[in-house]
Amino acid sequence: MNKVVKNAEEAIQGVKSGMTLMLGGFGLCGIPENSLKALAASGIKNLICISNNAGIDDFGLGVLLRDHQLKKMIASYVGENKEFERQFLSGELEVELNPQGTLAERIRAGGAGIPAFFVPAGYGTEVAEGKEVREFNGKMHLLETALTADFAFVKAKYGDYSGNLIYNNTANNFNNMMASAGKITIAEVEELVPTGELDPNQIHTPGIFVQRIFQGTNYEKRIEFETVS
Amino acid sequence: MNKVVKNAEEAIQGVKSGMTLMLGGFGLCGIPENSLKALAASGIKNLICISNNAGIDDFGLGVLLRDHQLKKMIASYVGENKEFERQFLSGELEVELNPQGTLAERIRAGGAGIPAFFVPAGYGTEVAEGKEVREFNGKMHLLETALTADFAFVKAKYGDYSGNLIYNNTANNFNNMMASAGKITIAEVEELVPTGELDPNQIHTPGIFVQRIFQGTNYEKRIEFETVS
Amino acid sequence: MALDKNGIAQRIAQELQDGYYVNLGIGIPTLVANYIPEGMEVTLQSENGLLGIGPFPEKGKADPDLINAGKQTVTALKGASFFDSATSFAMIRGGHVDLTVLGAFEVSENGDIASWKIPGKLVKGMGGAMDLVASAKNIIVATTHTNRKGESKLLRKCTLPLTGVACVKRIITDLAVLDIVEKGFKLIERAPGVSTEEIKHATEGILIIDGEIPEMKF
């Protein structure tokens, strides 16, 4: 099953104003750089983006923010982006903040056909507002709902023509769950190999979750905080 | 962190009458053979066992059944075991049958601290009896609860002293989730290697989920239905 | 003449489309794999944790760690992947599998299916069938039109414990292809040489016959 497309421009075909997108990565680690650039170049606006973070001012999701392409962000931590802050405070950008584990699980649930589930995170905080509360085993829990997206953009180290993916180190993060939660999932990889070259026991994301795949180019893989010993 | 114990007899220390156990495997594929033998030899009775299947009459969980060590089974498919059938019909054995995906997810939820979640499977069937029903996206769902165990027994191909596990082919099945859902998880492996020898990107079950690990011996790895072309 | 098992499987194979991910149940559905049209890529999912089921192994090459959901030894094709049961049912429940083909004891005219339990008989359990019927985007039931006693399996209402409600889309039997529509079983095709009357006779539920019914083509 050949799911290979030529490049990011071809991959993002069908993304339209007002759609909900998921974007993998944690900080700048494991983000779909090529797809983000193509989305920025497309000028598509009014996007709802689900991503753990919002990039930095001049890289990652930050570029879409800068160009006012986002209507709403669903994220857990957006600390490294001043433009985000500005748009949020001015009311230009809607923001829904989720506890990180809840965000991860909502995305997994979206991919796994589980419409809602209970977690303890956020009970008694502003995250609980409007949510059903229920006690299990003497502990209070919130009912959280699944998240899905029109398009999910993920990045892996290796991928094959059938869409099987293998991530590298902590660059997996949100990518694996998001791959399962996109109606159309687009994977970009550092190395695209023919089907059959990846060990079936080592595949992190089975190809069934991926609709389009391409070999990315010119990866910058920026480091947010280079810390050395 | 060295979690290595000598053998199955040492590994099952602490298992007591009346406890709830999880046992990995699908049919006879990926079952913890050594632990099952040690449990059979222990003569411990009144066990509640959570396992997708019930083994066959003279192998796997079937041996515990034969020796009347089980009080209750929570499973999804028990078709290959006549003794199971007899004990169930005579009322000796309590049985709770779960849709297979619901069983898998209840175990994952147990390990992941999610006390309950909604799934569509079983709505309108006898599985729904006594369960909360709720509509999401125009479809009816049942509220299912998490499963945990006093001891979980899993089997992997490779393991290291820290409890990291790698499964082989379809022998993963229920093992990965069960490893996370045992208060004490005991892993037996075909090849036990020193910590550091497994590739951190290829580990299926991180060691945090495993409390005891040992190198199994004399694996029979019986085939239930040898089908050839 | 009524189709045999292989005939049913062959007709079901015509429902496949290039690029489909398909879960085939035990029995007749498994045979569908033998009739995948040349040049069409269909990936078979096995709910015990395999995407990309290959043919049965050669004699002497069976791997005990590589079985399908029917516990038969199989092989894995190029591009296959292995995963745990939670991930496997995430694929199923999440609607990622395009088509599920499974057997049934009974189907009702509103699409209910009974396939897992006969009161008083051997308890086997539902396995993955309830998850599959509750979640698959498209469900085809593969069955004989009548049971061994000659009684219809296509009923007004199921009499046996249900596997799922209002979920079956199409039924392919030894006699016919039928769709579940609002008012009953809609006859789509007849098996070669089987008359509309024969099908009517073998169907207890409401049968909708709209115009001339073509024969299946092989």
Next chain:
Amino acid sequence: MALDKNGIAQRIAQELQDGYYVNLGIGIPTLVANYIPEGMEVTLQSENGLLGIGPFPEKGKADPDLINAGKQTVTALKGASFFDSATSFAMIRGGHVDLTVLGAFEVSENGDIASWKIPGKLVKGMGGAMDLVASAKNIIVATTHTNRKGESKLLRKCTLPLTGVACVKRIITDLAVLDIVEKGFKLIERAPGVSTEEIKHATEGILIIDGEIPEMKF
């Protein structure tokens, strides 16, 4: 004298036990890693998907694909494993992490914690903090006893938006070790040379002083 950041981290390290899996938050908690007692095996979890955090890499060897939850480049120790964020929080939510150490803006005498948001100030988000405090078996807050304005951070009630309720077990500050008990902050240890009076003065919530309070030992 009040401890510095490293002193607080060093005192917290005394809470570690052999075999512990520990999640260390950003700031002072991260420094705890520098004081793990010789011969003790403690595995550090990073919620972005790493079990077995190693030291910062040597200059020039930073791997952009290997960061901690604070987005700093790190290394992975022998026996480490990588996984996705859902699995990472399964570890946390499922109670598999033995100890969580995190910072706070405020802690109340019933164990509520506020650590993520100051109304009118920079919105950063809660990251994994709410998941951690709601689920960790044992939570230690690492903080200065008072804020920059000299106001107590150990309050009767938190004034800032909460991260979690009734979850903190122990607080280790530059002045003291305190446990959350039914009636308030129970003083357990004093920083070297810090008097009970000074601690009382710096604590707005109810402070329980039961008998002679020993000094911390290093």
